[in-house]
Amino acid sequence: VAYRCGGELMNFSVDKITLLAIAIPMVALLLVGYISYQNTIQFIQRDNLADRINLIIQRLEHLITTITDAETGQRGFIITNRVDYLDPYNSAIRQVHGQLANLGMLIANEPINQQISLNELNALKGLIQAKLSELNQTITLRQSHGINAALPIILSDRGKILMEKIRSTGSDIQNQLNSTLSTVTTKTQAYSQALADTIIIGTLLAAGIIGVSLFVINRGIHKRHLTIQGSLQSEVRKRTEELQIANSQLLIANEQLKLNGRMQQEFINIAAHELRTPAQSILGYAELANTRTEHTQKQIQSFIEVIYRNALRIQKLTQDILDVTRIESHTLKLHKIKFNLEEVIQNAIEDTKLKLVPDGHNNVKFEFKSSGKAEQVSSRSKGIFVVADRDRITQVISNLLDNALKFTSEGLVSVAISTNKEELLVSVEDTGSGIDPEIFPRLFTKFTSRSFSGTGLGLYISKNIIEAHGGRIWAQNNYEHGKHGATFYFTLSPAI
Amino acid sequence: MCGCLTTLVVQFKPKQKQHFIIKFHFFPSCCYKDDILDVGSQLKSRNIHTSPIYSNNIINEKKRIMIVDDERDIACLYKLSLEQDGFFVDVYSDPLVALANYKTGVYDLLLVDIKMPGLNGFKLYQEIVSRHLDNKVKICFITAFEEYLDEFKELFPSLDEVDCFIRKPIALKALSEKVKSRLQQ
Numbered sequence: 230v231a232y233r234c235g236g237e238l239m240n241f242s243v244d245k246i247t248l249l250a251i252a253i254p255m256v257a258l259l260l261v262g263y264i265s266y267q268n269t270i271q272f273i274q275r276d277n278l279a280d281r282i283n284l285i286i287q288r289l290e291h292l293i294t295t296i297t298d299a300e301t302g303q304r305g306f307i308i309t310n311r312v313d314y315l316d317p318y319n320s321a322i323r324q325v326h327g328q329l330a331n332l333g334m335l336i337a338n339e340p341i342n343q344q345i346s347l348n349e350l351n352a353l354k355g356l357i358q359a360k361l362s363e364l365n366q367t368i369t370l371r372q373s374h375g376i377n378a379a380l381p382i383i384l385s386d387r388g389k390i391l392m393e394k395i396r397s398t399g400s401d402i403q404n405q406l407n408s409t410l411s412t413v414t415t416k417t418q419a420y421s422q423a424l425a426d427t428i429i430i431g432t433l434l435a436a437g438i439i440g441v442s443l444f445v446i447n448r449g450i451h452k453r454h455l456t457i458q459g460s461l462q463s464e465v466r467k468r469t470e471e472l473q474i475a476n477s478q479l480l481i482a483n484e485q486l487k488l489n490g491r492m493q494q495e496f497i498n499i500a501a502h503e504l505r506t507p508a509q510s511i512l513g514y515a516e517l518a519n520t521r522t523e524h525t526q527k528q529i530q531s532f533i534e535v536i537y538r539n540a541l542r543i544q545k546l547t548q549d550i551l552d553v554t555r556i557e558s559h560t561l562k563l564h565k566i567k568f569n570l571e572e573v574i575q576n577a578i579e580d581t582k583l584k585l586v587p588d589g590h591n592n593v594k595f596e597f598k599s600s601g602k603a604e605q606v607s608s609r610s611k612g613i614f615v616v617a618d619r620d621r622i623t624q625v626i627s628n629l630l631d632n633a634l635k636f637t638s639e640g641l642v643s644v645a646i647s648t649n650k651e652e653l654l655v656s657v658e659d660t661g662s663g664i665d666p667e668i669f670p671r672l673f674t675k676f677t678s679r680s681f682s683g684t685g686l687g688l689y690i691s692k693n694i695i696e697a698h699g700g701r702i703w704a705q706n707n708y709e710h711g712k713h714g715a716t717f718y719f720t721l722s723p724a725i
Numbered sequence: 726m727c728g729c730l731t732t733l734v735v736q737f738k739p740k741q742k743q744h745f746i747i748k749f750h751f752f753p754s755c756c757y758k759d760d761i762l763d764v765g766s767q768l769k770s771r772n773i774h775t776s777p778i779y780s781n782n783i784i785n786e787k788k789r790i791m792i793v794d795d796e797r798d799i800a801c802l803y804k805l806s807l808e809q810d811g812f813f814v815d816v817y818s819d820p821l822v823a824l825a826n827y828k829t830g831v832y833d834l835l836l837v838d839i840k841m842p843g844l845n846g847f848k849l850y851q852e853i854v855s856r857h858l859d860n861k862v863k864i865c866f867i868t869a870f871e872e873y874l875d876e877f878k879e880l881f882p883s884l885d886e887v888d889c890f891i892r893k894p895i896a897l898k899a900l901s902e903k904v905k906s907r908l909q910q
Contacts, residue, residue, distance in 0.1 A: 505869035
């Protein structure tokens with residue numbers, strides 16, 4: 230789940246970067262487009278303005294030409310008195326007002342230097358009017374009074390001066406317009422340059438951003454790829470580890486099965502040995518007593534003792550196997566009564582002592598210490614009382630004592646009871662060889678035995694009996710405390 | 726009390742060079758040679774020197790059997806039974822003591838339990854053969870266990886399983902016949 234969440238977060242992050250990487254160049258391109266558009270509009274406007282100014286200049290030049298043509302026609306008529314020379318003049322008279330009005334309108338429509346141009350134009354209009362008036366006067370005088378009447382006016386140079394002023398004023402207007410045209414052209418060129426710059430810079434910028442975006446996207450994809458690869462590798466490692474764990478668990482289970490198999494085989498072996506060995510003594514001594522006639526009564530009695538001892542051994546084995554069966558089928562029943570635990574332990578010790586002579590454990594002493602305060606446990610009588618299955622508890626104590634005796638060739642077997650308000654602690658300590666570390670971990674499991682006589686069921690049964698009473702049982706090697714032997718402990722609840 | 730009779734020759738030293746024959750009667754739990762050796766060593770510690778009985782000529786004529794088994798009741802049973810059948814029998818409970826006290830050429834037959842503390846029966850026999858170079862002594866392994874055949878076949882390929890195994894429980898008559906048969910081979 231963590232991996233998936235991490236993956237989604239990573240995906241989200243990468244997608245965001247990708248989105249930005251696409252969006253930024255798009256915005257940049259839109260901006261470039263907008264600026265270019267604005268520049269183009271400006272360029273077109275300036276270009277149109279230039280065209281219009283050129284048109285005004287053309288019209289102005291045309292007006293000057295018209296006036297010049299009118300003067301030329303006037304001079305030709307005055308000299309020749311031929312009417313056809315008046316055609317340019319007449320044509321100029323017809324056109325000049327229209328041209329002036331057109332020019333005035335063209336200049337009035339343009340915002341640049343409007344005032345100056347209009348003033349100049351008004352001045353030009355006045356001059357033209359004056360010039361046309363002078364032409365009209367001279368032509369009229371020529372027609373009515375002859376050339377001599379017109380000559381004083383011509384020779385007065387008024388017409389010439391007016392014409393020069395007209396040309397000068399026209400030239401001024403034209404200069405102004407040219408200046409404006411130059412400015413407009415410069416601006417147009419600037420806009421054109423700005424447009425080109427905007428396009429180039431914008432394109433380069435967009436290309437750069439796209440490049441960076443592609444790099445970022447690529448890096449994101451690479452990172453994602455690495456992340457996925459890492460996740461996959463992690464997943465593979467995890468699965469491999471799980472497989473290894475499962476494999477090792479299978480191996481352990483397999484080993485456990487093999488061990489169980491070996492233990493069962495060992496149990497069969499031990500059970501066979503434990504049944505056949507006393508059977509051999511029983512059958513052999515019985516045969517000896519029956520078939521050999523020369524035995525005395527005492528010999529026969531000793532044979533019977535051996536037979537009895539071995540019959541008890543078979544009975545013990547039978548009891549153990551039945552107990553294991555009851556434990557495993559959960560039919561172990563406890564018949565709880567209140568009894569004195571001290572008395573039971575004392576009896577068990579005495580019974581165990583009887584086994585000393587036949588087994589040759591003559592150098593083992595027994596000791597029983599009870600630190601319990603009997604008065605606290607039972608106010609009615611002395612002793613430490615428990616409510617438990619007396620026979621089963623006796624079985625556990627006897628088993629622990631037998632075990633202690635098996636592994637203690639000489640020394641001390643010490644039994645102790647200590648009490649507190651919650652539980653009684655019984656310990657059986659010996660000074661023997663201690664518990665083999667190899668079997669220590671499975672000490673309380675079935676078929677665990679280092680003894681050369683024994684089924685390995687005693688501690689398993691004891692554990693189940695104590696646990697059925699709600700107690701605990703455990704063991705430790707005394708060398709942990711710098712001593713020889715082992716100590717077994719079990720707990721029981723005190724009788725209230 | 727009779728049956729398991731052990732005889733020790735006791736010599737008192739240094740001045741009294743006189744031999745006393747003291748008969749110890751132990752039955753049934755103390756018929757082990759180990760225990761007799763223990764008594765011997767205890768006597769020796771008190772400057773009383775002992776020697777085993779088998780210097781006796783009468784005993785020398787008997788077939789000699791060494792039983793090594795940690796099961797006391799059974800060892801004593803076999804000893805009683807075989808002694809009554811006319812064999813001389815020494816019994817050891819500890820295979821290491823048996824090996825330490827083994828003397829080449831003394832015994833005709835070894836009856837050895839397989840599972841014993843300290844040294845198992847197979848290894849004891851191997852040690853006796855290799856250490857004491859006693860190839861003449863015959864062997865019968867005694868066991869109440871089920872599974873030793875594979876190990877036996879592996880360790881002693883030249884020995885026959887039927888001849889060399891006595892399985893507990895065995896009738897005393899059958900034991901006697903088995904021992905006699907083995908000794909005749």
